[in-house]
Structure formats: structure tokens, C-alpha cells
Amino acid sequence: MSRIPFSHVMSAHCESGTLTAMLNHHGLKISEPLVFGISSGIFFGYMKTPMLHFPSVIARIQPGKIRKNFAKRSGIKFITRKYSDPLEAERDLDRLLEQNQPVAVQVDFFYMDYFPSWVRVHINVHFLTVIGKNGDHYIVSDGYHPEIAEISREALRKGRFATGSMAPKGFMYYPVNVPGEIDYREGIRKGIKDTVFYMLKIPMPFLGVKGIRRFADKIVEWPQYARDIEELAHEIFKINVMLEDQGTGGGGFRYIYASFLREAAMLLNVPGLQELSGRMMDIGDGWREISLYSSRMAKNRDLGTEKLKELGNLIRAKADLEYVFFNDLKKIIALL
């Protein structure tokens, strides 16, 4: 068995958690919220595409962007690679592990068989760090798993070369030349500036604050997609999963963003960000209330039009709050 000494910690989100653990390993002491905020991780989107049987909600930016944005804003370089040949990908991975280099990989979560069966779904944008090998198994640090885990070579290969939308294609990365400090002021400023654009200005009616409003308006139409009340209840339960469980840190990523703002306020000595952190925490509480409310509705099969309208009103109130919040954030960041 060969295992690289690697500090395993659970993380709120797989992509920001994997990147944070990798940077910490290379000597840059930085928190997950700071990585998340600098890379403009927070977002909102209400999606209904032919690929989806039911509408879906996302509360974070496009997969892969966290690393890309962070690299751009921190100046840290990453070696990245995609593969068409699984054997070549495995050979490179083994070679890097022999050189004591932990490697972050993108996988389909479905094949990560160290998780219970009922949490595993096909989603091609899960990230973890490979930190060693034990015979025909790889040793991995996965931010969603409480301990370091082992996965068979076969299962990891299937995960890395899963097909379909956003296929990983064996994607891997690791950083080079990580400094002990980065320019936090510029990183935080650019990170917030882009977030404000994504939430307020992005010209699509289903993204940003407009996406929250669309979610509020469209929730009453959900019964038309369901074959019966059981399926509708199952999908309403998923609102809780999408906002709390799918690696969000709670409240649809709003809590982790509040933590980022608090850290940014201290680093840059800007009291206004501290005040906004408190407000973002309250907004997160509101999203958590929506999660719990929708769970109770689903449990009681209380899914009539009036109840769905009430849920829509709760969501709309969050859109109003976030609209004001991000405009205030924009004013503060203009002074930096």
C-alpha cells in the first residue's frame, strides 16, 4: 500500500472542498468559504430542459468553474488533463501518485460505491482526490465521506469515463507552484463583482434573481409533470435535497457565502461586508425554511394549488431579499 499523507476533511461542496484540500496540502492555508467566494460559486438557476423529466434548481455556478475562476483570480497554475484512453489515464494517475502528488479527478457519483446505495445518483460532476493505491484499489479523499475511502480500479475507471452530459473524460488536475499567500483583496473583489453580475445582470430569465422569481412562479405548474401525487411528493422532497443535501453547506449555498463574507470583512477590514454576512445568514435561514416547508408538504401530501402558491410566495420573498442584498453588495464592492 502507498498512501500520500493527506489531511482529509469533510466539505460542504465537492468541487470547492477538493480544491481547498489540495491547496492546503500544498501549503496555502485557505478556507472552503474563501475559495467558494473568490471563485463566485454562489448562483441560482431554474432549469426545465428536455433532458429533465422534472424542473430542477441549481444554486451554484457551472461545474468546473470554481477551479477555473479561482486559478484566474489567485494566479495559481494547475496542470489539467482529459483523456480518451482509460489505460493512459490510469498510467498517468499511478505515475503521479508514485511522485507523491495527490490528484483531483472528476467522476460520475453513481460509481462511488463507498457511499450508501440510496444516495448514489448519476451525476457526472463529482470531484474527489486520489491519494494512494492499495493493490487493485485506489485510496481517495472524498469531501462528502466522513473518512478516507477505498474504491476498486474498475469502479474509479467507470466513474472517470462515464458518458453523457458533462462527461468527465478522465479529467484530472493538480496545482503547481502554490504560494504561501495570495492577493486576497483583488480575488475577493473580482469574485464578488462576478457574483453580482450573475445574480442581477445575466440576461437569461431563468438565471440569477430572475431564476428565483421563475421558480416561485412555476412551482404551481409542477403537478402537470407528475403522474400522481406520490411522484409529485417525491419531487417536492427533492427541493430539500437540492437546497440542503447536494453539497450546498445548507440554505442553498447561502450559509457558506455568509461565512465567506465574514472572512472577507476581516481580511479586508470592511465592516459593511460583516453586516451583509449577517443578512446573507438570514437569507439562508429563509431558504432552509423553504426546504423544511416543502418536506412537510410532501410528507403530508398537502400539495394542492393553494399550498403550492404559498410555497411560491416564500420563494418570491427570497428573490426580493436577494435583489436588494446583491445591489447593496455591489455598492460596497464598488468602493474597494
Place this chain on the structure above:
Amino acid sequence: MKEKDIITDFKAHQVILYAEKGDNSIGPVQTGSYVSGHYIDEFFNFMGMIERESYEKLQKGEISPICLYMNIEELTLSELASRVGLPKRRVKKHLLPEYFPGIKVSELKRYADIFNIPVANFFQIISTRQDDKWRPGFNSEVENAKPLVIGQTETDNPFVVITKPELNKQ
């Protein structure tokens, strides 16, 4: 949200949430998942119902085995077609029992990889250990109490699997 208000006792599904701590800082808190901790039975019941209905339809010849596994894995037609690399209209036909005999074995293998099952399982209904590891309704406390389980082991030949009864050592 305060740290004390966010804690759920559910060891099988742990998550990290950010919460306000006693010293007014905001930090990560490891806790059980709220929805899993409170409503996991709802999930098992729904997925169990989908699974039972799909197995019944399969045995009556109303759907193909591809459709059975697509339902169990909650995949949409578009997503399955995208994963298997075939046109949607062709996959749609593969969901029907009358078109199932015309599917190439190489295509069946691609489907099997997506569902993470041996190709052989498209032609038989068995309760297997490998199935139990991934199927959504698996209840380890019940299944692992069985004195005998059926294990499936892959071979170097991608189309051949060894299926054999074993004593349950758990």
C-alpha cells in the same frame, strides 16, 4: 442558523452545513442529513413502488429490461440516450419488449455498464448481492440478515458473469 438548531442525528448520511457557532463565527458543522434522517422511509417506499411496478410490467411483457433499469435509476430517455451514445428514437424503441430482441449484444453491454450490472441480468430476475449494493430500495439490515446471498463476480470476459449462492458472512 445556530449550530444547535442544525444538528440531525443520522449517521448513515453525513453532510457539512455552515452555521453560527457559540463565539459568533460561522463555521462548518458535521451533521446527519435532515431529509434522510426524517423522511428516508418516504424515499424507500416511493422507489420500492417504482421497482415493484416495473418488475411486474417486465414480467407481463409490457416493458423491456432496459426500461426496468431506466425506471429504477430515475434516468430520463434523453439522459440514457446521451450516456449510451445512441439516438433518442432508437433508445425509445429499446424500451419496448418487441424491439428488445433486436438490440446488439455490444449495445446491451453499454446499457449494462450504465446500470452497473452484468449483461446477464437483462435476461433474468434474481436477488443478488451486487444488485443489493446499488439498488435504491436496499435495506441492509433486512437483506444482510439473510442466511444465504447470491453473489455475482465479473470475469475477464465482459459478457460473462459468475453467479453463485454464498453463505452470508455479515
